[in-house]
Amino acid sequence: xxxxxxxxxxxxxxxxxxxxxxxxxxxxxxxxxxxxxxxxxxxxxxxxxxxxxxxxxxxxxxxxxxxxxxxxxxxxxxxxxxxxxxxxxxxxxxxxxxxxxxxxxxxxxxxxxxxxxxxxxxxxxxxxxxxxxxxxxxxxxxxxxxxxxxxxxxxxxxxxxxxxxxxxxxxxxxxxxxxxxxxxxxxxxxxxxxxxxxxxxxxxxxxxxxxxxxxxxxxxxxxxxxxxxxxxxxxxxxxxxxxxxxxxxxx
Amino acid sequence: xxxxxxxxxxxxxxxxxxxxxxxxxxxxxxxxxxxxxxxxxxxxxxxxxxxxxxxxxxxxxxxxxxxxxxxxxxxxxxxxxxxxxxxxxxxxxxxxxxxxxxxxxxxxxxxxxxxxxxxxxxxxxxxxxxxxxxxxxxxxxxxxxxxxxxxxxxxxxxxxxxxxxxxxxxxxxxxxxxxxxxxxxxxxxxxxxxxxxxxxxxxxxxxxxxxxxxxxxxxxxxxxxxxx
Numbered sequence: 001x002x003x004x005x006x007x008x009x010x011x012x013x014x015x016x017x018x019x020x021x022x023x024x025x026x027x028x029x030x031x032x033x034x035x036x037x038x039x040x041x042x043x044x045x046x047x048x049x050x051x052x053x054x055x056x057x058x059x060x061x062x063x064x065x066x067x068x069x070x071x072x073x074x075x076x077x078x079x080x081x082x083x084x085x086x087x088x089x090x091x092x093x094x095x096x097x098x099x100x101x102x103x104x105x106x107x108x109x110x111x112x113x114x115x116x117x118x119x120x121x122x123x124x125x126x127x128x129x130x131x132x133x134x135x136x137x138x139x140x141x142x143x144x145x146x147x148x149x150x151x152x153x154x155x156x157x158x159x160x161x162x163x164x165x166x167x168x169x170x171x172x173x174x175x176x177x178x179x180x181x182x183x184x185x186x187x188x189x190x191x192x193x194x195x196x197x198x199x200x201x202x203x204x205x206x207x208x209x210x211x212x213x214x215x216x217x218x219x220x221x222x223x224x225x226x227x228x229x230x231x232x233x234x235x236x237x238x239x240x241x242x243x244x245x246x247x248x249x250x251x
Numbered sequence: 252x253x254x255x256x257x258x259x260x261x262x263x264x265x266x267x268x269x270x271x272x273x274x275x276x277x278x279x280x281x282x283x284x285x286x287x288x289x290x291x292x293x294x295x296x297x298x299x300x301x302x303x304x305x306x307x308x309x310x311x312x313x314x315x316x317x318x319x320x321x322x323x324x325x326x327x328x329x330x331x332x333x334x335x336x337x338x339x340x341x342x343x344x345x346x347x348x349x350x351x352x353x354x355x356x357x358x359x360x361x362x363x364x365x366x367x368x369x370x371x372x373x374x375x376x377x378x379x380x381x382x383x384x385x386x387x388x389x390x391x392x393x394x395x396x397x398x399x400x401x402x403x404x405x406x407x408x409x410x411x412x413x414x415x416x417x418x419x420x421x422x423x424x425x426x427x428x429x430x431x432x433x434x435x436x437x438x439x440x441x442x443x444x445x446x447x448x449x450x451x452x453x454x455x456x457x458x459x460x461x462x463x464x465x466x467x468x469x470x471x472x473x474x475x476x477x478x479x
Contacts, residue, residue: 099352099355099356099359100348100349100351100352100355101349101351101352101355102349102351102352105344108344111343
């Protein structure tokens, strides 16, 4: 009986699929949306904040976490799994500082997280992690980076990406609207992230959590007031655009 | 550093049978144009000169050098292992390993064997993105960053020469090479356990290159002629 638990849970199907990994990716699709944008001097992470129950304290569960001074990540999927991955990543960031006397590059820590995830798709009795992560930060040479990992353990670099519920919609929006002008200034990059999230988050600024890292500065979580201000700006810009179009039509 | 290598006793540890390369002079110093590494080439077992042509500089990779003092086997083995680790790092991270990281890898490797009789006193020299790098690493677990190190029984004599020669701030490459050469020569002149040839290396931004190999007796005649 005990021998049963030795077998790997993630095994190949006859047509070459790893179903456990694919089911994990389904779990990710159920998670709340997260969006990441790589600007020129800034990297932005935005997440959809799930509405909290009345008695629940708002600040206990944060979906955006710092891994080190210059790297942070947001995730979509199982929160408990994410906690484990984040812990391991934080330890690895410090280990790297100790053995190599240099801070991690964003690529290195992404690779570490991805390798960890892959290990769990090829281990005895373990299931894959049910999270996708967006990892952003600056390397020591000042280059901004954005990486995405998924439960299978693959990782890619992106200019802008979204994960979680309605990720496809957000990504399509980003594909249309991510231009050099759109990320020309820090503020514009932040607004792009908010605009992307507003596509899928119905209730507006209250349900958005935003974090930014600027070059050589630590992670900054934006307060709800700042987000409200930016959302108001965006709404105004939309109205102005609509007005202009009306005027063009009438003349 | 001299005492760490030449002292025979480490308390109640195992008897130091490895006497092979304790007698030696190796030195390395940083200057404006990189790092100069100069070593002698004599190996002694007690009063017997076992060899006059030992290679005490280990070429870890095209931009990192390690020197050998203490047990020859220990030094060459661990530095070859370090070379392997450095190469793996380079392949994984698509960039050269820094001198700090390389020396840390070596220090951590030998620290696991602390107290088990390893005898190694090495200087890890190289050039990385932060400029010239020089670290002293030994089997006791020391790892020190510095601008100048001399290791071995002849180190005191070498220090005397280099300390006085480094007074002027900006040395040219030739001046620095000459200084390193002279320092080793002076050490071999006074220290019975150092001699043979002076092997001189220069580490610069593109890597290291072997500058010269000069027999100590030839150098003696040359310097005597200059004095006259």
